[in-house]
Amino acid sequence: MREFLVFQSLWAMHTEPGPLEAQLDRIVAAGFDGVTDHYWKAAEVARLHAAAAARGLQIEGQLFPQSVDDLARALEVISRYGCHHLTLQADVRPRTQAEAGRLIEGWQRLAEQVDFPILLETHRYRLTSDLLFTLDLLAHMPDLKLLADLSHYVVGRELPEPGAADDDEQIRTILRHSWGFHGRVASSEQVQVALDFPQHRAWVERFLGWWRYGIEDWLARPNTPQSLSFTCELGPPPYAITGADGRELSDRWAEALTMKTLVRNLWKQCLDDQLSSPVLTAPIKNAPSSAR
Template identity: 30%
Template sequence: MTSNYHLNDGSSLPPRMELQQSWWAMIGLGENGREWTMEEKFERIAAAGFTGISATMPSEQDILEWHRLLDKYQFTFSTVAFPSSKSDMGDILETVKQFGRVQYINSQVMDAFVVGDKAVQLLQELLEASADAGIPHFIETHRGRITQDLLRTTDYVRALPQLQLIIDLSHYVVAGELDGAGSRAEAEFEVLLERTAGIHGRISNGEQVQIDIGKSGSHPMVDHFKRWWKKGMRNWYANAVPGDILSFVPELGPPGYAITRIVEENREIETTDRWQQALLLKQIAEELWEEVVAEAVNKSVVR
């Protein structure tokens, strides 16, 4: 039986980071007033150097097309799920098995009003179900879900040694109105980052969940997120074995995650180039990963 507590492809390759693009983040993207087609989006993602896609499970009528395009571009595929019970998880696992090709499941567990022992029990049941199925399964740190609150999520981590996280700290920065500098939340972030299984790339401030970081990543919050992401990568790498894969997914959502403004005829447009921002987040992740690997190599040489 395959453990669901980490992502491993069974190879002897050194531990590595894989860059997947969020399919949700491709909604509305295009040019000259026309959204790219499904295949055009695949083409763009491949040309940018991504090696996979993160998406909710395709509808039954779209499965063949998804299989065709995943094969054509040799993409990996991870799925986003929203379970609220062990029964839900069973249905999700059945769908995943039928589709095939699913690298791992990223769950946003429903909902924010499940707390305390009931939340811990639900998380344990979900993780046990996916472990029995042999499918890697990680829990995303997300507002409006069972992980709504930073403090309760650290409690879940302490209660469940098998709980591994898809880190998205943008939710806690905006929910806590944190500015990232000397925050008391830093120690709680450390607890979560010790369980890093993957990272969602989005940068927030204390007021907006998705901000424009500039063409070169010059926004003051960028350095804070880089520090957190690098800690997560470093923690993951320290415990990785050959064949292990860390996932990084730029996840810049369409309106209303994206900030918009109203122009003529009450038309709403985004204030940033979301695709270019995604590519910048990808570049930042690649640079951080290179630093983490170099540090590890240098440390081993010194020893």
Template identity: 40%
Template structure:
């Protein structure tokens, strides 16, 4: 039977708090494991590959499953990320493609070239709904999905909420466009945004209506995922609450919320939604 596997992000485990030392990799992996997360994902944009290789033994030591986000700056740049993914047992590589042609016609061969390499390497790719990359915009993503039927997405819709500067309630047309993306998403990421902020503290009263929006998207995304996948496949939900400057801070540089507590809240929410869509 399919399971929901909830990961924590290594990047999200960074404290970046003035005067507070960063935890060791041993401490991060042990804390994530003890909290009951299924895996830990390595963002190769935040941690360069040579440094990331130092965490490879931690996966075997703790039994945590691996995840990888690759920031490929050329066509061939995807290969080292795939090799790293294999080394930590990641089921797929999430791509934030840094090759960014201006036109859709220029983007299509780039996406297909990455897919060809991944196919030869036996590693599935998912293209993240992310700003500042080849899938920068909701409208671009929709055109790419139409042009490349085999293209799969990693769903972090916080980027498109900010990029489109959304206001609530969503119009039926905008809601339908987001649903088209959700129908092609093979994994999901936990972060709540508004039309002006990429990462909202979950306990702020004004966050609630945005949390309701994302909760509906994740529920719909899980339903779409279950309709496409077999009973022997597992779905990944990544809690990726980034440190400052993703996290909102006061004038003192301290964050308004506890990201570790919120990651566990998002995990519980995702597990509830997964059960509801069974």
């Protein structure tokens, strides 16, 4: 039985009081399944792994490689402990597909040597910064596995609301190649907007629709892993918008709990639809077989 795991970002906890262990206790009490954090320095990896394992939490590791060797060195540490998956924010900005492809192929060769998935995150000021560049990469490397943070493409390209058909199809192409999610809601001009402000309602609904599409597509793929993860990644300032007093305009922790409930409801709806619609056992939305 495949399951849906909702993680909380430890980056989002930077403004919360208390040591790591106290933060993990709060995350467990709130019903999260795991945490997301930087994961390559030996002492920090050992501490996080021990503290998370003691509380039954899984780990999404994050790495910011600039070369193939960066990932190789990190895997020497990470492989001693393991994780649910490792996410790469590729800290390079190649100008050509060939240059990007050489790096990714090197990372993919290393990924074949470990027993946890390694996913390339969509993110601004990273290899995947530009949506069209990333789509071209996928056309040449259809087996590339992404971690979708859609907020960066919304604000980075100032996607309009209501959306254009071409824009939505491009986002769906990203989702058809994605094997996990980082969750925040963006608008055309802001990377992280408050979930319950009425002026943001259309964006909240749009992101929920995208995430539902991504879940449905993941469920329809053959030979998927046992679990799909979604990280609530509501960052502290300057991601979180502040007023003249420097205080955030919304309660980030409360919003993380709201997001957790929303996406778990999406998962349940997708499972219910799959059970009632046998046709969903095949890939949806005419997704190309190469995306599998």
